[in-house]
Amino acid sequence: MRIETRKLLDKSFSGAGWISVFLMVAALAIILLPIAWRGAGAFVFRATVEHRRMMLELFGVGDPAEVSAETAAAAEARRPIYDMLARFRAELSAMPVADRRRMAGRLAQLENALRDLLGPLPGDPIPVLPRQRYGQTRWDRALKKLETVLFRETWDYSDPTRMGRKVMVPRAEDFKGTSLEPFFADVKMRVADMLRPKLAFYWRFLTDESRDSHFFGGIWPEMLGTIYLTIGAAMFAVPMGIISAVYLTEYAGDDRLTGALRTFIGALAGVPSIVFGLFGLAFFINTMKVSQSKSVLAGSLTLALLILPTIIRASEEAIRAVPAAYKEAALSLGAGKGRTIITVVLPAAMPGILTGIIISMGRAAGETAPIIFTAAVSVGDPLSLLETLSQPTPALPWNVYNMCTEHQKLDELRHVQFGMVLVLVMVVLALNVAAIWLRARISRKLKG
Amino acid sequence: MTIEKVEDRTAASSDKAAAAGAGSRDIRARRGLLLSKNVAFRRKLFSWSSRSLLLLITATSASAVMFIFFYVVKEAIPFFLQRGFAEFFLSTRWYPSREPPEFGALAIFFGSAMVSLGAALFAVPVGVAAAVCLSDILPFKARQAVKPAIEILAAVPSVAYGFFALVVFAPLLQESGGKILAACALLFFVPIAVLSAIAIGGMAASRLSRENAGVWRWIIASVIAAAGLAAAWRISASISGVQISSGTNAMNVSLILGIMALPTVISVSEDALQAVGRELREASYALGATRAETIIRVVIPAAASGILAAALMGLMRAVGETMVVWMASGNSAKIPSPFYNYLEPVRTLTATIAGDMGEADHTTGSARYHVLFAMAACLLAISLTCNAVSELIARRARRKMAGE
């Protein structure tokens, strides 16, 4: 081959490498950006007056006088359309029977759509479920609901050779010629007056309990559950991990036994996470009976096993990296082996060990499979410390799964789902960034 | 050479007195040089027992894997005793909740294999190329910038990947899957066509004639490139018509699993590439090889076993992953038709365990409960074997590096 060709191929080879790195970074961005963008929507959004009313009534947040004034103003704005509905109902009773039945059906549909948008109509009994007690609390959702008020969705099957087509029929046409005809233009024009959207920063998403299975409120039970599980896992795994690492680095001889121990610990790192979950169920719950059924304790123990190999490996590395000179100095000052390890080796290795601990805590916080059978439930109250011994808990990773696959209204709660994923990812990334920072500091320190 | 000995000056006898009057000399209040039998014994006992305690704790951590294996197998055995092996491994009929139930898991095994293979098909080439880039091509600064990205990729929880696959990626595939596939195909085939045209043109020209080689080269190259580009265009055009009926399918999952396996593949194979060392690279450069030739002919062959171990570990990560496949694979226990159709939903071992245990939990002791442990046992066997093999490969490679 000619030299130019070779050079060109060399360049394109480098190009392929660059492309792979770019692909990786792009994949990361493509996955994280929608989560970050839409997740932020759980915290910062245009909130309607319904949101403020709900926050006041369910969570006691906000200025009562201000909210009631605003509610009154909104009610004032809504009155004309409710009056229109009342007038139409009166008109309805005067209609011929066939028309009346048809129109009554359409009216019921319309009223339901309106209830979704603005909350219960005047004269409705107060609903039991909080989600029906309030109109749309978020302006973006309200605009979607406005569509269902203005349009009726039907399917067009007129062409038998193709799949059905969705058609949006304006409800104004349904009510053509009645007193309700100007209703729709009016709603469309003045919906902002009726709902009064304002930019809201809902930081309490992190610390509010959820109401009516996440329709309202925040994700505190999940946060707390994740914190419990993570700290619990670290509590069991850290002492065992550090002790094992100390034994393997400082005490173990170079014999068969040590080799076997290392092999087993390595194998533990390769066990699929779902198998940890099954084992947790079969061993901690069914055999050891650490709790009646799922509990934070059982979940923590299971997660502890999962992160144990990581902690052992990180601690071993950190201990190995402690200069032998420190050990010699301590010994020459008359410290025994145990004393040397506790007073010199472990403190010097601590940043490295901490890095490993933080990374594995991030792992424990994000793992779902091990807690499915051992700790997680979909709905639950925040637990007290004592209850963690016997009670299951909601947890961020599990509830992300649950909310986007099993929740009955999963399409309406995308903002909560994205918010939850964002929080989970941020928690895990924050832990990892802390670890990276710590490691950078160590290497700076070692360089002097 | 010697200097006469003077009387023993040890403070052994006066130690206790010194300890009592510790005020005067803080440090002299110390033990004698000689250990009494008693103290020696106590100290030996203490050191022995603390050492044993440490060993015990270490052994406990290490034996966790044995415990896991034992319990999973223990719970799996009743299933095989009840239903035998043939149905589980050979039948594709998975109807655990019917009466009578059927437990044919072949389709599920197939689904696991399919998504893992798909993941490896993405992760191994991209991962190895990225590792090569990181270890040999990228300047130091850029490498420092990319490293955290890899760590973040590894740190993002699997449920977040699953959420992305289900909520963002699946609808996208369902809506405009054909166009996405076509764009990918175009992006993949066009560079290949151009590169191979250049390479073949160069080779052919140097064979054909000495004179006018430059002209010949360009003619041949452009003909081949044109043909290749036309073919790429045709392929992508035909793909763009594809309708994806469900966004939660094997391809979606494979791609996401591939992305998840990337950090493992990259870091393990980068280690292997780094271990090759400067000397070998310099030897090749000194002979006039380009960087690409050095890497392909010298570095990669020398690091082959490490890269193989990396691929295996990436595969293992994909096999053992639960949340992504549970959320986004469609969970249909059928072998797709045709069997290589990645656009159909599949079901994997991990997702079956996660999904069915919720229902089987109440019926502890039934075949429906134990069959999940049978799957877990298979999963465990696969991953432990993979682990052992990759360990073996790595160890062999290390020995080879140390000196053949």
Place this chain on the structure above:
Amino acid sequence: MGSSISLLGMECRGCAQELPAEIRPRISARDFSVYYGSIAAVKRVAFDMPDGLITAIIGPSGCGKSTFLRSINRMNDLIPRCSVSGSLTFDGHEIYGPDIDVIALRQRIGMVFQKPNPFPKSIFDNVAYGPRLQGVRDRSKLAEIVERSLARAALWDEVKDRLHDNALGLSGGQQQRLCIARSLAVEPDVLLMDEPTSALDPRATAKIEELMLELRGTYTIVIVTHNMQQAARVSDLTAFLYEGELIEFDRTGTLFSRPKCKKTEDYITGRFG
């Protein structure tokens, strides 16, 4: 004193000082060998290190001088497959005897290493490490010990205002003096110095040497050095080791001016090593 130093026909400080009339050996080796596996690093050496004096061990690198030094306070115990034979006594006790308390031994025989190795702790904590090991908890007493030790190591004035700064922030020479202070805080009888100035610049070296001469008399000092001028400057007695064997042991002045062995002469005149 303070005269220029030349190697041959020397007039150096160490040997200018008169040796005391009665010399009491603090540490004596008899037929003492150290093995790494089956290889003998120190072969049947025999000499005494007298009380209150400075004994230098010189020799080319790899001659076993460090190995010998480290075996005096049993630091070689850390090295697997390291074994000894013969007799090595400290105050008449067999150092490798079965009933010896290694920890007490190391408290009595302090050591300063080739590279300064302060702990990554504060200056105060570094010096207080040894006393704390022995159960001194009282803050004021610790402060007193720290001050005394640092003063004895001629470091107090330089660090008294920053006792709680990290010791790794000190210069190399200061770090080494800190290590000496740390050893002194345990109040040892013997100070072993393993090429204590090889990682330091000439000025720091001079300071350390000065310090050694100040400590002479109070402590028994054994110093390993590959720097012959240093041995000549500071030591009272010098042992020359070559390939693990003791070639010559004598008063420093005698050894450097009238070596008995050809090998010693070759070494100190720089023909090898």
